[in-house]
Structures are given as structure tokens and as C-alpha cells.
Amino acid sequence: MRYLQKIVTTISFGTAIAMTMLQIPAIASTLVRKNVIDLTPQEKSDFVNAVKTLKTIPGTNNKNVSLYDEFAAIHNGAMTFDPMQLGGLVMLPQDTPSTGPATGADAAHEHGGFLPWHREYLSRFERALQSVNPNVTLPYWDWADPRSVDVIFDPNFLGTNGSGSTLIIEYPDGRPTIRLDGGPVVSGNFSEADGWTLIPDLNRNIGTAETLGTSLTRYLPDPNAPAGFGFPLDQAETDRIVQSPDYNTLRRFVEGEITINADGTQTECLNIPCNHNLVHGLVGGSAPNPNPNETERQILTFGTMSNTPASPNDPVFWLLHTNVDRLWAEWQNNGRQGSEFYAVPGTEPYGHNLNDRMWPWDGGDSIPGSIGSTDIRPYLPVVSPDDIVRPIDTLDWRSYGYTYDTLVKPVPETSSTFGLLGLGALGAASLLRRKRSYPEQTHLNSVGK
């Protein structure tokens, strides 16, 4: 639908017709986003090479900035619309306030548009990768799979933990001391020695607005960390995300504002985040502030991934968010794809309702401000005034030309699903055939493993 809309828009502009027509074949061939643990060595090196190449291509606006940095700038810019940046207790002094209807709420997080905004953002990044190598698709990090961490944080794939810094956070009220080991990634892929140099203005601590410098910084948890303080995340909890009864619950659950317990009760995730927010915090290093007061935030954040504006500087960002998008697609694939399975109309701040324009694809309606004293606007890409995207345009992931391996894989014949249904061998075989013919419409095992 979004492409149809674009055709109608561009016809009146004449010259853009040819470009629009070129997009059509991409829709016809659906690319499959895979679990990162299933990538072949070739697929892994293709992904890494495409990501690194984007860091060497000049940006569309400021030629001193790479295409990759422009993506990082967009994520920074989205958060400047929230004067309480990331819900911290303190309003960072914002030298240049944002303007326009999006002002007042984070344009990409904490509200209904979290899922649509990131779906659009990921797809644009994936298309940028495909302009380097058409075989590349975004892999996802199934955070509940114990095999994922070793595959991802390999020096030859997305690089290792940081080193050289130990943080000890002590709690005067008797809570256990937290120890975090990490720091800059100093060798292997995505280290500065490897050429992965960050723009300090786009790599800031959300709580202090101080820059984290030019290195990717990680504080990965101890591999033996107890459940809830390390990887993997809980499989049963992740399965419950896809069972969420409505969009608002799903969005809050997967983003990490709440969790739903096994007995169906809800718990707010305050000082210790959940799901997507937890993964950000575990990679970048975060801890409850021992002494939050009127001038400090409730959660301390240390590295690149835990400081949300900066987080796309870590390439693992894309794998985490692709998993979030997958969980949304699986939820939608279970009969919830229509616009009635979105946030209740009128309940969201501007930019997050079904037909609102989402910055930066808003025709220039809103202008981001600064993060502290940092004006990120010189780093932003050019966005055409007719490049408009609303949440409603993002609901059908297939219209972007991709799907997920979990939505096209046939359910294994040994699956308990067949046992539960009590099907005989013949029935199971015919169901399997139907699934192969219409994989996305007869999907039974929504969290396929």
C-alpha cells in the first residue's frame, strides 16, 4: 500500500516515475531474514563487509559524515524530541529545543510508534546494505537462544567485549554490588584499530551528555551471570511476548517497559529493564543508580548500546532490533495485521498515531533539537519532502520485500503441535503441504525453534 501511495505521489512529480517503477520487482521477490546462528561464513562476512562499507561512503548531506553515521544521527535526532530524554528524572539542558508537532515525545521509543519507526529505519538500513551487496539481509538475534552470544560477539563477526575498564557499583542499602568488565573494543572487527571510528557528537551518554569518545564501548555480562542479569533471556517470557492480547501490551512488553509473568500478571520494569531495553543495557553496561536524586537518573548507562541515542553505532543494534521486528511480525501474522491491531486512535503523542507522519519522514514538519549542547542536525541525511511515512504504512512487513525464517519454515513433523491436534500421519502430511504452499497463512508455531 505504501508503494502504491508513492506511485500516486510521484506521478505528479513526473521525473520520479522511473525510480518508483524500479522498486516494484523488489516487492515481488521476498528476502528472508535469518537467525544469526544460521548464517553461513560467507553470509557473515558479506554482512560485516557491507556494514563497514557504509562507514566509508560519504553521506547524502555532509560529505564529512558517512552513510552509516547518518543512520546513527537519525536515531540521535529522534530522541531530541523528548525533553525528558529516555524518561530520565532530569531534563538535560537542551541548548537548541526541537520544534514542530513531534516535540514533546521521543519520536522512536516509549510509545506506539516504536515498532513502526524501527521497521522503517531497519528497512532503509537493509536497503543501504543491499546497495553494497544485494545478497545481504538483516540477521536477527534471538536473545533467548543460548547459542547466539558466542556467534555474535566473535572477533571475526561483530567483535568482542570491550576491555581495560572495571566498574564497581555499590549499593548503600545492601543490594549486591555490581561489577562490570568492559571498555573500548580494542581488537578484531569494529575496533578503532579496525577502522570503526565513531563521531563523538553521535556517541553520547544520555545521562550526562558527555561523549563516550571515538571507540565502540561494550560491557558484556559475565557468561556465568545469573538469570535476569545476563544472556540468554528467558525463553518462556519471550514466547509470551507473541501472545500479547493487544498492541499496547505487545509494544510495552517487547520494548521492555513491562513484563507479563507466567500467571498472566503484569510487572513494570523500572530499575531493571526487560527484553529489548534489557539487551541494550546488558551489551552497553547499565546498573540501577545507587543514589538517584533530583539531579541524577535512575539508571546509570556506560557503553554505546546502553546509551540509546548512540546505540546504532554498535552494529549489534541492527540484530537486536531485527529480533524486535520479528516478534512484532509473528504477533501480526497470528491474524493481527490490520490497522485495528495498532494503538488505540488518539491515545498516542504526535508521530505515534496510525496516520501521523513519523520524523524524519514527515515532510519537514518537525525539526530536531540538540542533545545537551550537541547540535546533531549537521549530521542528518537529506530527506525528501515527499518521503512521508506513517505507522499505517509500516504494518505490512511483506510490502517491504522481506519476511522471517520463522514465518516460512515448515513446522517440523515431530512438533508437539501435531500431537496436540491429534492428527494422523495423513493429516499431518497434508497440513505440511498446505504450510509449504501458504507458509505465512497457516503458521502455527509462532516462535519456531
Ligand SMILES: [Cu+2]
Ligand atoms: Cu533499541
